[in-house]
Amino acid sequence: MLSDLLMWNKIGRIVTLLSERLDISPERALDIFYTSKTNERLHDPSTLLYTFGDLYIVDDIRFYSLHLRCIVHCINSSYSKYSLLKKASETSIYN
Secondary structure, three states: OOOHHHHHHHHHHHHHHHHHHHOOOHHHHHHHHHOOHHHHHHOOHHHOHHHOOHHHHHHHHHHHHHHHHHHHHHHHOOOOHHHHHHHHHHOOOOO
8 A cells, every 4th residue: 555645646646637637626626536436446455546547547537427427317317227328338438
């Protein structure tokens, strides 16, 4: 596991990249990061996510947040289960 100082530096780099990629404020990016499952996994030594590159982790956050938004939208729009799965599979992390 990384020392606290190295982890804080890694989180800072991740939040900066997330802010740039999503074109949002660093404060909003920090909020997105700290409320994400990726944050939990980053701090869990058994996942070894802390050994992955910063860009990979940013894409992981973007992937899960896009799919979560898609699922919430589909539920709110009363889509069928089939439509929900189809819509989720069509969502790209690179949009």
